[in-house]
Amino acid sequence: MNVNGKAYKTIWINKDDEKLVQIIDQRPLPFEFVIEDIRTVDEMARAIREMHLRGAGLIGVAAAMGMYLAALNADPDNFDADIKRFAEQLNATRPTAANLKWGIDRQLSAISAGNSITEKIAIAKNTAENTAEEDEVSARKIGEYGVKLIEEIASEKDGPVNILTHCNAGWLAFADFGSATAPIYTAFEKGIDVHVWVDETRPRNQGARLTAWELKQHGVPHTIIADNTGGHLMQHNMVDIIFVGADRVSYTGDVANKIGTYLKALAAKDNGVPFYVTFPSSTFDWEIEDGVADIPIEQRDAAEVTCIRGRDVEDGSLRVVNITPEGSPAANYAFDVTPRKLITGLISERGICAADKYEVLKLYPEKK
Amino acid sequence: MNVNGKAYKTIWINKDDEKLVQIIDQRPLPFEFVIEDIRTVDEMARAIREMHLRGAGLIGVAAAMGMYLAALNADPDNFDADIKRFAEQLNATRPTAANLKWGIDRQLSAISAGNSITEKIAIAKNTAENTAEEDEVSARKIGEYGVKLIEEIASEKDGPVNILTHCNAGWLAFADFGSATAPIYTAFEKGIDVHVWVDETRPRNQGARLTAWELKQHGVPHTIIADNTGGHLMQHNMVDIIFVGADRVSYTGDVANKIGTYLKALAAKDNGVPFYVTFPSSTFDWEIEDGVADIPIEQRDAAEVTCIRGRDVEDGSLRVVNITPEGSPAANYAFDVTPRKLITGLISERGICAADKYEVLKLYPEKK
Numbered sequence: 060m061n062v063n064g065k066a067y068k069t070i071w072i073n074k075d076d077e078k079l080v081q082i083i084d085q086r087p088l089p090f091e092f093v094i095e096d097i098r099t100v101d102e103m104a105r106a107i108r109e110m111h112l113r114g115a116g117l118i119g120v121a122a123a124m125g126m127y128l129a130a131l132n133a134d135p136d137n138f139d140a141d142i143k144r145f146a147e148q149l150n151a152t153r154p155t156a157a158n159l160k161w162g163i164d165r166q167l168s169a170i171s172a173g174n175s176i177t178e179k180i181a182i183a184k185n186t187a188e189n190t191a192e193e194d195e196v197s198a199r200k201i202g203e204y205g206v207k208l209i210e211e212i213a214s215e216k217d218g219p220v221n222i223l224t225h226c227n228a229g230w231l232a233f234a235d236f237g238s239a240t241a242p243i244y245t246a247f248e249k250g251i252d253v254h255v256w257v258d259e260t261r262p263r264n265q266g267a268r269l270t271a272w273e274l275k276q277h278g279v280p281h282t283i284i285a286d287n288t289g290g291h292l293m294q295h296n297m298v299d300i301i302f303v304g305a306d307r308v309s310y311t312g313d314v315a316n317k318i319g320t321y322l323k324a325l326a327a328k329d330n331g332v333p334f335y336v337t338f339p340s341s342t343f344d345w346e347i348e349d350g351v352a353d354i355p356i357e358q359r360d361a362a363e364v365t366c367i368r369g370r371d372v373e374d375g376s377l378r379v380v381n382i383t384p385e386g387s388p389a390a391n392y393a394f395d396v397t398p399r400k401l402i403t404g405l406i407s408e409r410g411i412c413a414a415d416k417y418e419v420l421k422l423y424p425e426k427k
Numbered sequence: 428m429n430v431n432g433k434a435y436k437t438i439w440i441n442k443d444d445e446k447l448v449q450i451i452d453q454r455p456l457p458f459e460f461v462i463e464d465i466r467t468v469d470e471m472a473r474a475i476r477e478m479h480l481r482g483a484g485l486i487g488v489a490a491a492m493g494m495y496l497a498a499l500n501a502d503p504d505n506f507d508a509d510i511k512r513f514a515e516q517l518n519a520t521r522p523t524a525a526n527l528k529w530g531i532d533r534q535l536s537a538i539s540a541g542n543s544i545t546e547k548i549a550i551a552k553n554t555a556e557n558t559a560e561e562d563e564v565s566a567r568k569i570g571e572y573g574v575k576l577i578e579e580i581a582s583e584k585d586g587p588v589n590i591l592t593h594c595n596a597g598w599l600a601f602a603d604f605g606s607a608t609a610p611i612y613t614a615f616e617k618g619i620d621v622h623v624w625v626d627e628t629r630p631r632n633q634g635a636r637l638t639a640w641e642l643k644q645h646g647v648p649h650t651i652i653a654d655n656t657g658g659h660l661m662q663h664n665m666v667d668i669i670f671v672g673a674d675r676v677s678y679t680g681d682v683a684n685k686i687g688t689y690l691k692a693l694a695a696k697d698n699g700v701p702f703y704v705t706f707p708s709s710t711f712d713w714e715i716e717d718g719v720a721d722i723p724i725e726q727r728d729a730a731e732v733t734c735i736r737g738r739d740v741e742d743g744s745l746r747v748v749n750i751t752p753e754g755s756p757a758a759n760y761a762f763d764v765t766p767r768k769l770i771t772g773l774i775s776e777r778g779i780c781a782a783d784k785y786e787v788l789k790l791y792p793e794k795k
Binding site: 089256257259260261262264267268271272274275281282283284285286287288289290291292294317318319321322323325326329351356364365366367368369370371372373378379380381382383384385386387388389390391392394395396 | 457625627628629630632635636639640642643649650651652653654655656657658659660662685686687689690691693694697719724732733734735736737738739740741746747748749750751752753754755756757758759760762763764
């Protein structure tokens with residue numbers, strides 16, 4: 060998507076130096092736009108763990124790109140053991156994201172088919188680029204399925220279709236285009252009148268920092284709200300539909316997504332607001348049956364709750380400020396799990412289905 | 428309660444200068460402890476409107492103190508008209524808080540009984556001080572009723588009783604002791620092992636700034652969490668009971684409280700966690716039947732969402748930083764209404780009752 064009028068992806072292999080992977084460093088957004096160079100698995104592991112990049116789809120692509128760097132950097136005399144070690148290193152960076160393991164496993168399988176180191180590296184590069192391209196294709200398909208829901212609402216009301224989203228499942232969370240934002244961008248391109256309520260998404264403020272920035276760059280009308288606000292808006296018919304992303308979806312339809320998603324789903328159910336979860340198929344976990352009990356939930360540094368980065372309103376400098384009393388502890392659970400009973404539908408590149416294992420398996424018959 | 432080991436109220440008439448009202452200015456907390464002098468109705472109206480002080484009970488007491496200043500400052504030749512004008516000025520400061528009008532009306536009625544200006548001023552002073560004292564007595568009674576619920580849980584489990592609260596219904600929100608914190612402080616004084624999950628409470632962070640500070644000053648174990656977190660904790664049996672305050676309660680049991688309360692009540696219902704609302708009787712609205720439809724919800728400045736104040740982690744200075752993209756709008760609804768169906772019980776100084784008009788009227792037979 061466009062940044063200051065120029066088209067970008069979130070991650071790419073440099074055209075002139077094919078051993079260099081480049082990413083948009085999302086940490087300084089929305090204040091500064093920074094491109095980061097990544098040449099080693101260590102650097103990619105840190106970028107994933109410390110959230111220079113984040114988001115379900117993008118973590119999968121970054122894992123595949125990281126495995127390409129693994130192939131480039133592995134000792135030719137100890138190649139297979141090095142690849143295995145690098146895979147484990149990348150796999151340990153984020154515990155909840157299903158796409159991470161999916162991207163690594165895809166590369167391990169692809170690389171193992173090469174007959175020489177040179178061929179293995181070429182395969183790894185090809186697989187990394189395909190993973191990025193497929194991620195974007197999935198996002199566009201999600202947009203095509205999701206936009207029909209928006210069109211239906213638009214045909215039945217005056218004024219804009221009010222869409223609520225939580226966290227950033229935008230193009231910054233994928234190679235491009237996004238999942239939750241895909242129906243929104245598609246509707247906007249079709250000239251449908253849309254307005255997006257952007258949940259701030261504490262503690263890392265991915266909504267206020269990233270989703271609002273994306274929508275503003277693209278010209279989509281939006282309003283930032285505190286995470287506490289969605290219930291009130293839904294009680295007063297100010298939300299027509301909700302789209303969120305997912306970090307892991309059990310094949311039975313339970314959805315791990317950014318902490319707070321569950322609370323919005325409860326309010327949606329209580330007020331009859333349709334609640335859709337959007338994600339590429341790589342986000343499915345085909346093993347876990349009970350998502351609430353069994354999807355591991357990452358705990359992150361308390362400093363993400365107690366400190367926040369912003370631009371000084373007086374001198375314009377970027378500063379990190381502490382916003383809590385000295386000595387008060389904080390906890391930081393990064394995700395929660397929304398049980399299937401609260402979800403209207405799941406939208407992947409395969410189509411829309413109910414959050415129910417029988418309906419899911421109809422769309423994925425090869426998984427039966 | 429104690430601040431750095433010394434006992435304070437949130438508002439008082441100065442002992443040596445009886446024309447001076449003093450308050451704890453809550454805006455610089457938890458970073459600085461500032462006492463503010465208030466001598467005029469203008470100053471009190473600004474203190475209420477701009478939230479130098481806030482909280483259901485304290486707004487009622489501040490209104491009564493403001494009317495005492497009104498009596499002091501009214502033109503003796505135009506006394507009744509001035510009192511009426513000052514009452515209207517104070518009444519216009521905050522639209523949702525029921526205690527505001529209650530405190531003003533109580534003073535109007537009391538002052539009207541005086542036979543001379545001197546007597547009217549004396550009555551106003553007396554009424555203001557009584558209002559503050561009764562507020563504290565109510566809080567202590569709420570503590571005695573609420574602590575029984577905590578004791579019951581403590582008798583049935585090992586480890587601390589985990590209590591979640593939203594916003595600040597602590598002693599800073601009242602003359603002293605608090606409403607939601609009253610059962611907690613009472614339990615703590617009785618030596619019961621308690622731990623409090625403190626919702627940050629965006630956008631003004633009354634939980635992270637004020638409740639955490641209060642609990643820390645008093646030595647009560649607590650952990651600050653993002654507002655998004657409570658649902659996850661409840662799904663995993665990490666919350667035993669919830670106490671929140673209220674800004675207005677319909678006599679039918681619907682509760683207006685800080686935005687986001689409704690979302691926590693939904694999660695409590697979904698997970699079988701007892702959800703109690705604590706408030707002095709002055710918070711009741713005896714007119715409104717449907718709280719969700721009819722309690723007015725204050726909208727505040729978007730800057731409360733887009734900017735935040737904190738202490739620079741590098742140089743320790745206090746700074747206001749902007750945390751959103753330039754040009755992205757924000758909305759700031761200050762309260763939401765939790766419908767009675769989600770509430771386990773209401774706790775006032777009269778006792779505990781169901782959130783149901785028949786049960787409420789049993790406790791308040793004079794309102795039938």
